[in-house]
Amino acid sequence: MELLAFGDTGWGDELFRATLMTIAVSITAMIIGFLFALIFTPLKLSKNKFLNFIANSYTTIIRGVPELLVIYLFFFGGTGAVMFVASIFGYNEYIEINAFITGAFAIGIISGAYSTEVFRGAIQSIDKGQFEAANVLGLNKFGKFFKIIFPQTLRLAIPNLSNVWQITLKDTSLISVTGLVEIMRQSYIAAGSTRDPLFFYSFAAVLYLLLTFVSMKLINRLEVKYSRGY
Amino acid sequence: MDLELMINSFPKLLNAAVITLKLLSVSLIIGLFIGLFFAILRLNKNIFINRFAYGYSYVFRGTPLLVQIFIIYFGLGQIEYLRSTVLWVILKEPYWCAIIAFALNTGAYTSEILRSAFQTIKPGIIEAGKSLGISSKVIFYKIQIPIAIRQSLPAYGNEIILMMKGTSLASTVTIMDLTGVAKYIISTTFKPIEVFIVAGGIYLFMTFIIHNVIKFLEKKYSFN
Numbered sequence: 001m002e003l004l005a006f007g008d009t010g011w012g013d014e015l016f017r018a019t020l021m022t023i024a025v026s027i028t029a030m031i032i033g034f035l036f037a038l039i040f041t042p043l044k045l046s047k048n049k050f051l052n053f054i055a056n057s058y059t060t061i062i063r064g065v066p067e068l069l070v071i072y073l074f075f076f077g078g079t080g081a082v083m084f085v086a087s088i089f090g091y092n093e094y095i096e097i098n099a100f101i102t103g104a105f106a107i108g109i110i111s112g113a114y115s116t117e118v119f120r121g122a123i124q125s126i127d128k129g130q131f132e133a134a135n136v137l138g139l140n141k142f143g144k145f146f147k148i149i150f151p152q153t154l155r156l157a158i159p160n161l162s163n164v165w166q167i168t169l170k171d172t173s174l175i176s177v178t179g180l181v182e183i184m185r186q187s188y189i190a191a192g193s194t195r196d197p198l199f200f201y202s203f204a205a206v207l208y209l210l211l212t213f214v215s216m217k218l219i220n221r222l223e224v225k226y227s228r229g230y
Numbered sequence: 231m232d233l234e235l236m237i238n239s240f241p242k243l244l245n246a247a248v249i250t251l252k253l254l255s256v257s258l259i260i261g262l263f264i265g266l267f268f269a270i271l272r273l274n275k276n277i278f279i280n281r282f283a284y285g286y287s288y289v290f291r292g293t294p295l296l297v298q299i300f301i302i303y304f305g306l307g308q309i310e311y312l313r314s315t316v317l318w319v320i321l322k323e324p325y326w327c328a329i330i331a332f333a334l335n336t337g338a339y340t341s342e343i344l345r346s347a348f349q350t351i352k353p354g355i356i357e358a359g360k361s362l363g364i365s366s367k368v369i370f371y372k373i374q375i376p377i378a379i380r381q382s383l384p385a386y387g388n389e390i391i392l393m394m395k396g397t398s399l400a401s402t403v404t405i406m407d408l409t410g411v412a413k414y415i416i417s418t419t420f421k422p423i424e425v426f427i428v429a430g431g432i433y434l435f436m437t438f439i440i441h442n443v444i445k446f447l448e449k450k451y452s453f454n
Contacts, residue, residue, distance in 0.1 A: 060434070061430065061434065063391075064391070064395075064433060064434045064437035064438075065395070065430040065433045065434060066394075066395040066396075066397075066398030066409055066433060067395065067398070068398040068399060068401065068402075068409050069398060069409050069412060069426065069429060069430060069433070072409075072412070072413050072416055072422065072426075073422050073423070073426040076416050076417070076420065076422035077422035077423055077426070080420070080422070166292075170293070170294040170295075171294075173294035173296045173297060174294075174296060174399075176296070177402065184294070184296060184297065184300075187300075188300075191304065195308075196308065197300065197301075197304035197305045197308055198301065198304075198305035198306065198308045198309065201297055201300045201301040201304065201305050202301055202305065204297050204300075205289070205293040205297045205298070205301065208292065208293045208294060208297060209288075209289065209292045209293055212292040212293075213292070
């Protein structure tokens, strides 16, 4: 237990901060994922073959390639890409991008591919009559989407989005390879310096379980809220 | 774009893909047995057995695979007692540690897939078997299991693909699988995009094959 003490003698405060970091990265990645889904879901549903192709390539590639490989691409490639852009503007010094931003972006792109599929499925399973009814009511495009389609999409999407959240949360453990101090990285450091890997990795597992458990409870509440009337 | 690097690294990555496939197939086979075992426990009416099986799948599905590998590879070696047993022959090898972690992980997901497949079997089918005078053991092996396997094929296909991606984590415990070799080439040449295209292409190809095999099996075993 003294291993977990707060302050200089234990790892309690470090692990607490690391847990907050995991939460922060997960939420940021989830939001980035939503932004990607916002772009790619309409492309997936579009009647244009070329736009379809782009969106399908995105979801297929990301869901068919290991997360770790994507993270390595961003970790090693991100700096290069930023420096290339900077060199166009005449800046030739070494630039190091923040591990948080690289990590959140890499996980966000992965999370976005899953979210896109979830939203596509949800929109497609909405009854055609709802679209027609919205037309009959004379709503414009925005009214139709935000007042009629989107609320129903949310109800259908929340259970699957909670899976995406779980995947995203667990994927953030992979960012530890880039050196961002989240739960996994902090446990690695603590395990190395105390030579007690069994304890610290098991504790990390408990922290992740706690995070998934609490977030599940919160999402269940949302689910209830959005399915009132059913 | 460095085409020469892409061509040169292709055979190396292809060799590494063989290791990925080995890891995948061995852990899937062990995981399938674990999954079936725990799915049967889940159907048990004894609340302790039931809870135990649920706890297993909850813990392995609720924690990242990376943590599981690290606990088994770094953690278990710390227990002095284990080092003196026969188990140590297996546990000191990163290859087997990775396989144990993968098998336990996929076993947890498989048990959930099989459980829900068992539960969706219509009671009428089992009753039909009973009324024909078939013993409940034979009903289980000859009726329930085949139907459950058919029911769970689509979900299990997804699990195979997820597991294939999961094997990339073996590279974190020094195994040179496809991701491990890709990372090595990236970190020595600093050409991440080229290597990503080749390695990612190989992964996508494997995904494509698995996807189509499952589709074929689904068709073959469909009811009508």
